[in-house]
Amino acid sequence: MAGIEVTALHKRYPDGTVAVDHVDLSIGHGELFVMLGPSGCGKTTTLRAIAGLERQTTGDIRIGDTLVNDLPPAERDIAMVFQFYALYPHLKTRDNLAFPLRAEGLPKPEVHERVNEAARLMRLGPLLDRRPRQLSGGEQQRVALARALVRRPRAFLMDEPLTNLDAELRADMRTEIKHLQGELGATMVYVTHDQVEAMSLGHRIAILNKGRVEQIGTPLEVYDRPASLFCAAFIGSPPMNLIEVEVADGELRGKGGLVLPPPPGLPRDRSLIAGVRPEALEVTAPGAERSVPARVVSAEWLGDEIIYVVDHGGERDVRVRMPPTVRFAADATVGLRHTGGTPAVYDVSTEELVA
């Protein structure tokens, strides 16, 4: 296993499209590193550049101590798992697993042993003599994972491996991948557009947008302190409420009269936006202490929680996450107050976190 260093990566296609503008990543040995972003953000291109399937226009990629810029994929000693599994349709599971080993020219007994080991890890025993056509989507993806395992590569690259599976299976596979990564201590780079996957799997998450890294941090850091307005609006379901605020009397004051505690070190004379998580707000009875008058626009009853959309006279409605026991009807007159800690505050012009 080895770490991966990506320095000033830039990828421009011949037709002029810039897929990756500027990406720096430092992925540690044995780390499960997730690249998260909307489609077209450059996460897959970055991964393919690490794999050697795309040649970056400029920038360096190091795997371990090796500069791999000009090495073909096969010589980078990495394994990749694809969204569409990419199992060879004419080969049985057993031969699909053995394939990369035979390509390396390993002796037969060793191939046999490694295939059995990977099959045991991914519990593929009964599937070994079937062809991909005879396997379900989940089974195919387990074979694809096992196929990556047998190589004992220096790093695993995962390109949205769970996207094609149904929801239940996806949760199972997520657990399985996390467990496997921990057991092997493998360096793993995992690309996804699904924030739940990113939050639950990643040791660290890189959020990409328009070919640039917006933020790198642990799932908690990314959730608590999104580094930019883009991250604030991207992470969380529903995402942060973005409220335009002014500093007055040592407080942050929104247009609708909502009062927030100010973080230390706020810059002066700049337009600011506070990012407030739905769970940092509270819908109360009208006229409750420190609350501003508001009206319930709609309520989503999710069973374990209720998401209220509330109009409190600000520029836009805010979303509030409440336990299912607190019930207000749509259109009810209520109070709205802030209950969380100091919010993340962004500069309107730079769209970046200022405090």
Place this chain on the structure above:
Amino acid sequence: MAVSVDEAVSTGPARDHTAPARRPGGRGRSVLEVALLTVLAVVMLFPVLWMIETSIKENRDVYAIPAKLFDFTVTLEHYKDVFVASDGGRSALSVSFLNSVVVAGASTVLATVLGVPAAWAYSRFAVKAKKDQLFFILSTRFMPPVVVVIPIFLMYRQVGLIDNKLGLILIYTAFNVPFTIWMMKGFVDEVPAEYEDAAMLDGYTRLQAFWRYTLPLLVPGIAATAVFALIFSWNEFVFATFLTSSDSVRTAPPAIAGLIGGTTTDWGLVAAASVVFALPVLVFAYLVRKHLIAGVTLGAVRR
């Protein structure tokens, strides 16, 4: 040949027969449908049938009035005339058939060998102005052959390709390559690029990955595309008429057309030559029909 035509015509409607039975008023409707389809089949197949009949009638039966549909003497004399000259040597027609085989075969193989890798490249790689290039390639097919035949004739005269099989092979290839690229690109798009990616990570070069994984999956598509290219080259008439003149180079379509005209026309010979000419493509298409249908529908359905 009659068998293959019947099969080709009836496979489609046959599926329709079962459906109306389940619809209200099914019986009367299906009778009507069968009747209409029968009429259609007769109208479509009659010229073919007449051609076959004429080719096996003696000359006096060919010209008989009223026409003899059933009651005639069967002879294979005309077929013998197609292949054997009156002096006992090879006939000019048989030479032209051989020329057709060589020209159509070679141009189809060339178009496939050039077109399939090109289609793969257009499908897999980010090429500068890809759409414009593909449009340009297609645009070479916008003009009907008869429009470009004069300039081609003049150019060919300069380089000595007039009345030359190589000249025909080249022009047919040029006409088939755009078609091959467009049709094959659809098929290549259908094969996930991940197969090649995976093979490259397993230690193969890009070309090896294409050769070992993508190409085998493209075989039905290649078969379908090649049949279309073959049919074009086999049936092509305009270029063949203008660019060739001698019996030793001419392909079958102008040679058969040359039989008509003059003071008398030997219709029996024309019919026999036409049957011989129609046969190979029909048989070939029949043999690869599974690939053909799989190929055409695969290419038509987008993901």
